[in-house]
Amino acid sequence: MEDLRKIRLMVSLAIYDKHYGEKDRKITSKYRRDYVYFKNLSMRLGVVAGFAVICGIYYLYRLIIENEDVFLLISRAAFIKMGLALVALLVLYSVVCTIKYRREYDLAQKRMDIYEERIKKLNGQSKVKRGQRRLNETANGFDARREASKKLLKGNSHGRNNAHKNEID
């Protein structure tokens, strides 16, 4: 029968792998700054596209409903206004998303740390067990040999057999 504690550890590792493993490995394969940067980059592209649609709707409104002059709408001042609005929007989204993606990365990292800790525990536990067994065997062997040599010195030949038996145990 295998060690129950070891099985429990392996179960917890397998459950982690099943639910988060792939996702967390993908996230933590990058540096934190790179992960946040790439995520923010794709978000910014989307925001720019959305902003372009809103600008189109807004300028159509001014052109169609308010009957404004088309040359007024494409003036330098209008482009500056648009640019400022876009920058403000991007700054707002960058702040929100940076906080969100950093938190996401930190959570994944934390889970990975726990996972690795458990793996270390699993390996360490088995190493310790193996080491302990060897130590016990050596100790048993040493004791047995010492007993045997004592008995041998006493002229008891039976002691050697005992020593051999102990060594096997």
Added chain:
Amino acid sequence: MEEIMRIRMRLIEIYKRYEDVINIAAKFIAGLLVFYIMSDLSMGGVTGLRKAAIILLGAIITTFSSASVFIVVCALGAVVFIGAASIETAIVALMVFFLLYVFYGRIFPKESVLFIAMLVCFKIKLPYVIPILGGLYFGAGAIFPAAAAMFVNQFALNLGEVIKMAPTSEFSASTMPDNLFNMYTYIFTDAAQTFYGCFFSAAAIAVAVIAAWAISNMSIDHEKEIAIIVSAIVMIIGLFLAVILGGSDFSVFGLPVCVAISAVIVYAIRLFDDLPDYRHTERVQFQDKNYFYYVKAVPKIGTYDTNQRAGIHSDRGEE
């Protein structure tokens, strides 16, 4: 109360026993419900087997998809159904969904599910469940989807008029720009008069979510129950203000009744809110150098009692 707690424990046990089946069935039924309600958008344009096939397909996809895929599939489903009634309106709807996705859904996919849930709940006259629930369990993340759903629902009262302007039966590519122009003019002139009402209603919902969120985070006794009551009262006052100031259309008698029923439903859900805290039944496979393991880990639900909930494990002598 004892009896209610006993029933609650029994239900939790049943749920945990058949967890996988119940989860899949619940997702499938929710998908069916969402797509069935959505099919009304076609205004009779999609019927019979085609309607059934779209609903079934949508439900199957949503059963096995994540939150982000779910919102995209729902948006596409809505566009398909609207397109059956009016192609030009479907283009307008696609643009609205694109903006919602780009500015919110993509960044907060889980919270966006609240938006769809609230629109569905409008059909069963109990949309007020979502802002209270959102405030309790999603916090600030629920403000935007709940408010946006209220805005869209109020503004969608004009949808019938917009569809009538360019029905699919009269669709022609040559008249499409003219139709879009007319729709645009209608939306920003006649329909724009309802904007104030929509904004006020959305603001009232946002305040109700904030109230529920703020109170449920306080360190007081029965914080969640108090949050439900306060949020319901704030919602009633806010929506009546939207009627008076913004000209929104809410029933004087219907609104308090619907909000009260919603609050009771939220309270009932709150009784089971520690359900997700339980560990799920897990089936995992792994191996070491000697064995292959096929493990089914079942949570100990039967041993759960109020002492355990308080973090006291008297049988082990731990605190």
